[in-house]
Amino acid sequence: MSSPSPARVRFAPSPTGHLHIGGARTALFNWLIARQTGGTFILRIEDTDTARNVEGADQKIMEDLRWLGLQWDEGVGVGGPNGPYYQSQRLDYYRSVLKRLLDSGNAYHAFDTAEELEAMRAEAEAQKKAFMYPRPATFPDENDVRKARQAGRPVVVRFKAAGQDVTVRDEVMGDVTISASELDDFIICKADGMPTYHLANVADDAAMGVTFVLRGQEFLSQTPRHIALQRALGFATPQYAHLPLIMDMQGRKLSKRDGAVEVFAFRQAGYLPEVLVNFIALLGWSPGQDREKMTLQEMVELFSVDRIGRTNARFDRDKLIAFNTDAVASTGEERLAATLDDYLTVNPDLRISRAKLDEAARRYLLRINRGFRTFADIEYKCGFIYEADENIACDPDAVKKVLAKGENAGYQMLESLVPRLESVDPWTAENVESLLKQIGEERSVNMGKVAQPIRVAVSGSTVSPPIGETLAMLGKEKSLKRIRQCLARRA
Numbered sequence: 001m002s003s004p005s006p007a008r009v010r011f012a013p014s015p016t017g018h019l020h021i022g023g024a025r026t027a028l029f030n031w032l033i034a035r036q037t038g039g040t041f042i043l044r045i046e047d048t049d050t051a052r053n054v055e056g057a058d059q060k061i062m063e064d065l066r067w068l069g070l071q072w073d074e075g076v077g078v079g080g081p082n083g084p085y086y087q088s089q090r091l092d093y094y095r096s097v098l099k100r101l102l103d104s105g106n107a108y109h110a111f112d113t114a115e116e117l118e119a120m121r122a123e124a125e126a127q128k129k130a131f132m133y134p135r136p137a138t139f140p141d142e143n144d145v146r147k148a149r150q151a152g153r154p155v156v157v158r159f160k161a162a163g164q165d166v167t168v169r170d171e172v173m174g175d176v177t178i179s180a181s182e183l184d185d186f187i188i189c190k191a192d193g194m195p196t197y198h199l200a201n202v203a204d205d206a207a208m209g210v211t212f213v214l215r216g217q218e219f220l221s222q223t224p225r226h227i228a229l230q231r232a233l234g235f236a237t238p239q240y241a242h243l244p245l246i247m248d249m250q251g252r253k254l255s256k257r258d259g260a261v262e263v264f265a266f267r268q269a270g271y272l273p274e275v276l277v278n279f280i281a282l283l284g285w286s287p288g289q290d291r292e293k294m295t296l297q298e299m300v301e302l303f304s305v306d307r308i309g310r311t312n313a314r315f316d317r318d319k320l321i322a323f324n325t326d327a328v329a330s331t332g333e334e335r336l337a338a339t340l341d342d343y344l345t346v347n348p349d350l351r352i353s354r355a356k357l358d359e360a361a362r363r364y365l366l367r368i369n370r371g372f373r374t375f376a377d378i379e380y381k382c383g384f385i386y387e388a389d390e391n392i393a394c395d396p397d398a399v400k401k402v403l404a405k406g407e408n409a410g411y412q413m414l415e416s417l418v419p420r421l422e423s424v425d426p427w428t429a430e431n432v433e434s435l436l437k438q439i440g441e442e443r444s445v446n447m448g449k450v451a452q453p454i455r456v457a458v459s460g461s462t463v464s465p466p467i468g469e470t471l472a473m474l475g476k477e478k479s480l481k482r483i484r485q486c487l488a489r490r491a
């Protein structure tokens, strides 16, 4: 197949929280189709289910999309000729669509209470039949609706299923046919007067001229209903493609249980957006020939719906880390420094704080941490530098192994190092490093025996950048202060 050219596509999230990896993939594939065909990528917020809406989630989703580099052409925040793009602001339009369906006899009012519906369902179950709403022989009129309202009954509107089989021609899943007997009279307007997802979604795709709907597989079972609605309303049916599910490495649905699932969580964990977006692209799609690493621009050239697989995708966290490590090694310092700044902005509670780091300091941190996997490694290895001296508590294991072992060999080393370090001038990484090397040679011990006690004393742990850089960053005064503090606290 080829995408219609130029395609009008949309991403239509419900504002329930930050953008999930699955949603990000849907947005990305739609964005790619728009860019590839010179079309339009629309962002519509589906917020008619008021109970599920989360305040501010729309802004979060927009921020996540922008961070990934997926700017939309039309929609919330940017406007366009088919607005408003919040469904909650389009209620008059849905009412007019609803009226058309009621007037043409394609929809009718129903007044069942939750208990009545439950009893009908239970009965169907007892007879081992799938529950189908029993359509009344004659539809209620205005008068009946008024009476039902007065009696305090919930008044909904149901779509009258057309009694025809519906085939979804899915670009990924192939033809999926649902027989007429499985299509029920589903609700299109709820008792609170709000349209259901089905009505609003179909009405908006038509009003916004959407030509291609690409979304998660969980919506495939709803698509026959959408096509039935389109037929009743005389709307064109767009092309459809439903994406395979995303699983974890154990074959379970991807969930928070085994790590981050939201784009923002990966941003906070210190990944590069270009890596995450590349990784997400490979969840169910591949350009072939074992090609994996791609920029967004390359993806625009290579993307094709034909190459989206039907089998579930696997979210391999180890592979994502490996991707990020590789990308960091080949990314320029300027770009890394800017992204590190963003990482610090979205993590205000880290020890390394943005306020304390100018551009030069950020670049320095990047250099001395060369080979890091994510920005979180930098925090892990260098956060101690920014802590108050008195808060440096030595890890008991490190104390045992590095300082106390061999009759306090480490402590003794530290004691003897203090006067030598005092004499270093100027206090540079090179000078510190060569002094420690010299001491190692004098005493015929390897550098580790000299450097590790210092590392534990100044950082509290056994991991930090090379010792010269570590002490240079910390400065002479603080380095010595922490070493003395460690000696004084010795049990």
Ligand code: GLU
Binding pocket: 011, 012, 013, 014, 046, 201, 214, 215, 219
């Ligand atoms: N509002 C739906 C969601 O939450 C959109 C489904 C669709 O793309 O049609 O994902």
